[in-house]
Amino acid sequence: MAANFSPKAVLIDLAGVLHTGDEALPGAVLALARLRASGLALRFLTNTTRTPSNILFAKLQRMGFTLAAGEIQTAALAARTLVRRRRLKPLWLVHPDIAAEMGDSAVDPDVVVLGDMGEHFTYPLLNRAFRLLMDGLPLMAMARNRYFMEADGLSLDMGAFVAGLEYSAGVSAEVTGKPAAPFFEAALAELGVAAADAVLIGDDLADDIGGAQAAGIPGILVRTGKFRPGDDAHPEIRPAAVVDNFTAAVNAIIR
Amino acid sequence: MAANFSPKAVLIDLAGVLHTGDEALPGAVLALARLRASGLALRFLTNTTRTPSNILFAKLQRMGFTLAAGEIQTAALAARTLVRRRRLKPLWLVHPDIAAEMGDSAVDPDVVVLGDMGEHFTYPLLNRAFRLLMDGLPLMAMARNRYFMEADGLSLDMGAFVAGLEYSAGVSAEVTGKPAAPFFEAALAELGVAAADAVLIGDDLADDIGGAQAAGIPGILVRTGKFRPGDDAHPEIRPAAVVDNFTAAVNAIIR
CATH class of the missing domain: 3.40.50.1000 (HAD superfamily/HAD-like)
Structure with missing residues (x-):
C-alpha cells in the first residue's frame, strides 16, 4: 500500500x-x-x-x-503544562531523570501524574498511587503505550501500569501524550x-x-x-x- | 438486607x-x-x-x-494442579515464600504462571513475562483481585499486574482461583x-x-x-x- x-x-x-x-x-x-x-x-x-x-x-x-x-x-512537557494551567498540586511518579524537569511534588497532592518509570516502577510506589486514587484523586498519565522497541526486543511500556492502576482503582486516566x-x-x-x-x-x-x-x-x-x-x-x-x-x-x- | x-x-x-x-x-x-x-x-x-x-x-x-x-x-495449589494435569512447563512468577511449594520453573517454559509477588514485582520480571506472552505463551494467573485489606488500609492486589500484562501483550489470562x-x-x-x-x-x-x-x-x-x-x-x-x-x-x- x-x-x-x-x-x-x-x-x-x-x-x-x-x-x-x-x-x-x-x-x-x-x-x-x-x-x-x-x-x-x-x-x-x-x-x-x-x-x-x-x-x-x-x-x-x-x-x-x-x-x-x-x-x-x-x-511529559504536555503533562507539566496541563498541571500548571489547571493550578493542580501534583504527585509526580516519574523516571528520576525527568524529575527535575517536572518540578517538586506537592506534600498534599490533588492529582497523581504517572510517567514511564521503567525499572524504577516498584510495588510501594504503585501502591501509593493506588491509595491516592482510591481517595478520589484523578490519574493523569503521560502515555498509555503498550510496548516499545529496545535494542534487544520489544519491552513493556508504561501503558501496562496505567491499565493496572485503572483496573484496581476503578478509574480512567487522562492521557497527556x-x-x-x-x-x-x-x-x-x-x-x-x-x-x-x-x-x-x-x-x-x-x-x-x-x-x-x-x-x-x-x-x-x-x-x-x-x-x-x-x-x-x-x-x-x-x-x-x-x-x-x-x-x-x-x-x-x-x- | x-x-x-x-x-x-x-x-x-x-x-x-x-x-x-x-x-x-x-x-x-x-x-x-x-x-x-x-x-x-x-x-x-x-x-x-x-x-x-x-x-x-x-x-x-x-x-x-x-x-x-x-x-x-x-x-496457588489450583494453579499447580492445572499445570501438572496438563503437563505444562511453567515459568513460575510467584512470591519467594511459595516458590518451593510450586516447584522449579522450566528452562524452556510453555506457560507463564503469575502469583501475587507483592513487593517482589519488578519491571525486569514483568518485562520477562511480557516478552514470553508476545512469543505466544499463555498467561495463567492465580487471581485477578483488584485490592485487599491490610492493617494500614487497602492495598494493590495482583489483579493490577494481570490487567497490565493483558493490556500490553493483548492476551487474556486464565485465572485459577x-x-x-x-x-x-x-x-x-x-x-x-x-x-x-x-x-x-x-x-x-x-x-x-x-x-x-x-x-x-x-x-x-x-x-x-x-x-x-x-x-x-x-x-x-x-x-x-x-x-x-x-x-x-x-x-x-x-x-
Whole structure:
C-alpha cells in the first residue's frame, strides 16, 4: 500500500521511526535532511518520558539529525503544562531523570501524574498511587503505550501500569501524550496548520496512527520499531499508507 | 438486607472475613467454632498467594481458628494442579515464600504462571513475562483481585499486574482461583454438594460473591475487610445477603 501526500506540515514520531535506542535507523538521517530541505514545517512528537527533553534533543543531534529544540513536543512537557494551567498540586511518579524537569511534588497532592518509570516502577510506589486514587484523586498519565522497541526486543511500556492502576482503582486516566487529541491539536495550533493539511509518520498503530486518525490527521505507518505483522490489517485503525521505513515515508511526501 | 439459609456446606473466604493480616477479626474465632459445631461441611477458599498453604494453616491455628489443613483450598495449589494435569512447563512468577511449594520453573517454559509477588514485582520480571506472552505463551494467573485489606488500609492486589500484562501483550489470562468457576466447582465436588446447597461468605464483591454467583452458589457479603460502601448496590452482582461481619453471616446460616 502506498499513497501520495501534499501536506503543509509533517508530525514525526521519534523512537522506532528515526532511531532505536541510541542508534539512528538506516537512512533516517538523510531522509530527514531531505524532508527539511523541502521546506515543510516539522514537529517531533514523542511519548518517551524516561528522558528530559534537552537530553533527548542532544541525543538526536549526536545521531546526526538536524532539528531545533523547540520542534520537539513531549508527553511529559504536555503533562507539566496541563498541571500548571489547571493550578493542580501534583504527585509526580516519574523516571528520576525527568524529575527535575517536572518540578517538586506537592506534600498534599490533588492529582497523581504517572510517567514511564521503567525499572524504577516498584510495588510501594504503585501502591501509593493506588491509595491516592482510591481517595478520589484523578490519574493523569503521560502515555498509555503498550510496548516499545529496545535494542534487544520489544519491552513493556508504561501503558501496562496505567491499565493496572485503572483496573484496581476503578478509574480512567487522562492521557497527556499520544493518542490524546489535545496533544496533536497543540502541535497543529503551533504550526498554524489544519489537520487535513498535516501528515503523521509513526510506528505505533494505536497511539500514533489511531491518535492522529481521531484528530483528523492522515497517518503513515512505518514497518520499523514496534511494527508487527498484522498492524496493517486493524479493523478500525486505517493508516493512509504503510511503508517500509522513514525514507519511504519521506519519498511518499516529497516525491 | 438479611436472609435465611439452609445449606449443606459453607465456603469461606479467609482474609477480610476471618482475619486481617495476623489478627483474627472480632468474634470470628467463636463464630467459626459455632459453625463447625453445627456439623456443616466447610471449605476455606483463598486467593492469597504470598503465603504457602502450610504457613497459612499454622497462622490461622495460631489465631485460634479450628480447621484442618485439607479444608484450605488455595489459588496457588489450583494453579499447580492445572499445570501438572496438563503437563505444562511453567515459568513460575510467584512470591519467594511459595516458590518451593510450586516447584522449579522450566528452562524452556510453555506457560507463564503469575502469583501475587507483592513487593517482589519488578519491571525486569514483568518485562520477562511480557516478552514470553508476545512469543505466544499463555498467561495463567492465580487471581485477578483488584485490592485487599491490610492493617494500614487497602492495598494493590495482583489483579493490577494481570490487567497490565493483558493490556500490553493483548492476551487474556486464565485465572485459577476465584472468581473462576472451576475453583468453586472443585470445592463442591470434593464436598459432594450441589451449588444450590452451598453458601459462600466473602468480603470481595467481584471475586467472592460474583464468582460464586456465576457458579450458582448464593453469596453472603460481609462488611469487613475490603468491603466498601456501594459494594451492596452493584447492578449485576447481587449478594444473597449483606451482613456486618462473619458472626452475622453464621447467625444467618445456623440461627
